[in-house]
Amino acid sequence: MFPRLAEQYRSVVHDLVMSLQALAKSLQNSNVAATCYICGDGRDGQGASFVANLGDNHMVRFLVSDFGISWVESRNGHELVKLEGAEAIQELQRVAQVLQTPQHTSGKAPKREKGAVTGA
Numbered sequence: 676m677f678p679r680l681a682e683q684y685r686s687v688v689h690d691l692v693m694s695l696q697a698l699a700k701s702l703q704n705s706n707v708a709a710t711c712y713i714c715g716d717g718r719d720g721q722g723a724s725f726v727a728n729l730g731d732n733h734m735v736r737f738l739v740s741d742f743g744i745s746w747v748e749s750r751n752g753h754e755l756v757k758l759e760g761a762e763a764i765q766e767l768q769r770v771a772q773v774l775q776t777p778q779h780t781s782g783k784a785p786k787r788e789k790g791a792v793t794g795a
Contacts, residue, residue: 684741688721691739691764695725698771702727707774714740725767727774737767 692713699711708728715721722740729735736747746763748756758766 685721688739688741688744691744692721692723695723695737695739699725699727702774705775709774727770729770729774735770737763 695711696713699709702709709726711723711725713721713723722738722742725737727735732751734749736749738745738747744760744763746756746758746766747754748766756766
């Protein structure tokens with residue numbers, strides 16, 4: 676059972692790495708500052724660091740590896756929110772949706788409400 680669970684987790688990490696690469700490229704094409712750095716060759720583990728600038732010194736960082744998944748949101752260099760695991764993935768989904776809306780890509784920065792970034 677445990678080897679199967681470990682393999683499923685590695686599969687999730689691989690899928691997240693691929694999704695982060697695609698998200699960074701999509702955001703860059705929409706003139707949003709975003710990067711995704713990949714580490715590992717996929718055989719002995721893999722990981723990625725995704726960073727996006729939400730404007731007004733507001734940054735998000737999503738880290739994924741065989742060791743864990745985390746989300747850190749900061750403004751002016753001060754950490755606002757840190758999430759791990761499934762919560763980190765859900766926050767990434769919410770922010771990705773906001774950043775990919777036409778309203779945001781037209782230059783309007785998202786604002787934060789109750790622990791989540793919104794596009795309003």
